[in-house]
Amino acid sequence: MSTGSLPTLVDLARKSLLQKESLAIPALEQLPPQMFPPLFEDAFTARLKDTLKALVRIWPFDTLPLGALMKEPQLDILKAVLDGLDMRPTRRSGCRRCKLRTLDLRSIHGAFWSACVHACPPGLVGRMQPVQHSPRMCARSAVKVMANLCLSDIMPNEFLAYLFQWVKKNPRTVHLCCRKLKISATFLYSIRKLLDLLELGCIQEVNVRSTWHLSTLAKFTFYLGRMSNLQKLCLSHICVSTDSSPEEQEEHISHFTSQFLRLNRLRRLHMRGVSFLQDHLDRVLRCLSAPLEALSITNCVLSEADLVHLSQCPNTDELKHLYLSCVPLTSLRLEPLRVLLETVASTLRTLDFLDCEITDSQLDALLPALSRCSQLTTCCFYGNKFSMETMQGLMRHTGNLNKLRLELYPAPLESYNAQGVIQRARFFELCRDLLGILKEIREPQGVMFSTRPCRNCDKRVLYSMDMPYQCQCPEPA
Known part of the structure; x- marks a missing residue:
């Protein structure tokens, strides 16, 4: 031994x-x-x-x-x-x-x-006799209980139920603190008693992962406005009830956005499927208390006026991460986005235009500004409608962006036949040509080209720097 x-x-x-x-x-x-x-x-x-x-x-x-x-x-x-x-x-x-x-x-x-052993003060090692403290030092003080929680309509498991009951019995000596709070409850009344137990000022991240009506969101603002340390807010599937009048909708939006004035630490705002955003984005942005670091708008409809407000808002001029995924942009003028890219050229690290259906002419308006985003590390253009000629221009404009580590590009339109079906051999050939253009300018780190989802299996055909990947569906003759 x-x-x-x-x-x-x-x-x-x-x-x-x-x-x-x-x-x-x-x-x-x-x-x-x-x-x-x-x-x-x-x-x-x-x-x-x-x-x-x-x-x-x-x-x-x-x-x-x-x-x-x-x-x-x-x-x-x-x-x-x-x-x-x-x-x-x-x-x-x-x-x-x-x-x-x-x-x-x-x-x-x-x-x-x-x-923690090494963090003990020197001299404690080997000290076997009890250390006498004064009664004042031994007075019982409040204990902070830290837990990341997910609140839903159903009763919590036995572990959380016991914890909540214990906290409820000790309101003066226990503070229940949650840094990351997820809410999957459909009805706010089902979790109100649990929210009342939380030290709302401790919450740093809130993720609402349930379908709420705008009126429910307005009621939630009673709690939202007290989350003074909130840094990240994620909202999903906020719908507008057909029963509510325009006046009621305006009142609900005002209730919600007014609380942003109290959230002076909010830096990351993510909105997915938020139906009231169209023509109201300015209401959200102008109430922010501080510049955003990340803004994500996914599965939403925006107007040109929204894009203008997005480009002019002083709280978006230091963005590091911009996600506009599944936001239909085909019919909109993208000059406001060009202005925004010029504004954040020195700070932007992530740019995501996934499935926005941007066309050739629209991208041409963005390319000069895109080429100035010197800090960009990730860009995604999957799901847009670019010809081979436009893709070649895109390669050249991103050629000087030496910090890019992940680049996701769509298949050129010439990769599809007249029926819109991908021609895999043609797709791989065009991707090799585009990658060659990029390699002439700089050494790319991670580049991938993707088709639209397959009509049969919903998977994409991919071409990466290492090897192509394709679904197993038979290719049409």
Whole structure:
């Protein structure tokens, strides 16, 4: 047996402590802080719930990242830890340690269990005698419980249900903090009681993944406006009820957009299938309190007036990421987008025009501005209608963009026959020619060409720098 595999004195001490739980608990007060994390892990693995309670009661660190140990929710462990929090020393009881301020249920901070030992102040190692703190230092203070949550119409699982009930019983000493909040509830009333339990000022990201009426969104603004640290907001499938009058719609939009004035940390705004945006984008943009870093508008209909407001809004002139996916642009003048690209040329890193059906003449208006986007790392033009000649011009205009790492281009129109069916051999030939033009100017990192989805299997035929990929459907004669 090698020396490295021999158990250390600390290992032996941990094993001895855990063999008899009734004897281990009184001895915890005498242990140095360095032994708490490995001992907690051992007790967690062995499911020694009384030991876990006792460890939590005198936990010597600010944070207990419990979520990093749980691959899936474990109700019995949660109950033991929360019981330990309830048993923390009070102002009147003598205690050696009472430092725990945050219980983290997120699956992060995995390195804590090995790194926190090294973070302990020098001199604590080997100090076996209890350290006496004054009663004032041992007074029970509020605990922050960190969790990323998804709220839906159905009752939460037993793990979350127990957590919510515990938080509800301890409103003064527990703050439930959620950095990333997902909402899949169709009806706001079904999650209102849960939203009322949250420290809304802690929320940094909100993702609404359900179909809401505009009136529901307006009611949600009561909570949205209190999320003072919100950095990212994602809205999906906000529809306008046919029963609401134009006056009611205007009122709902005003309720929603007015809250943006209070969100001075909002930097990323993503809107997918938001039906009220057409002719109202200016209402959203002008209420922003600070410049956006990312703006995503997907599966929405915009007007030319919307594009003008997009290009003129001072809160879009520092964009790093612009996504206009599945936004029909064929019938619109794109000069406002050219102005926007010129404005953000020094900051823009991602540009996505997926399935916007942009035509040759429209792209020609954008190319001079596109060639000035020197920080661009990713661009996507899949699903647009470019001829081979226009594609050649696109290759030359992106030729000087040396920071591009991913480039996604559509199949030239000449790749299709008169019935709109892809001719694979022709497609691969044209792609090789276009890639050759690009290689004459610079060394591309990742380039891919894509056809429209196959009519039979809905997959795309792809041509990349490495090899072509095609669906298995037989090619028409």
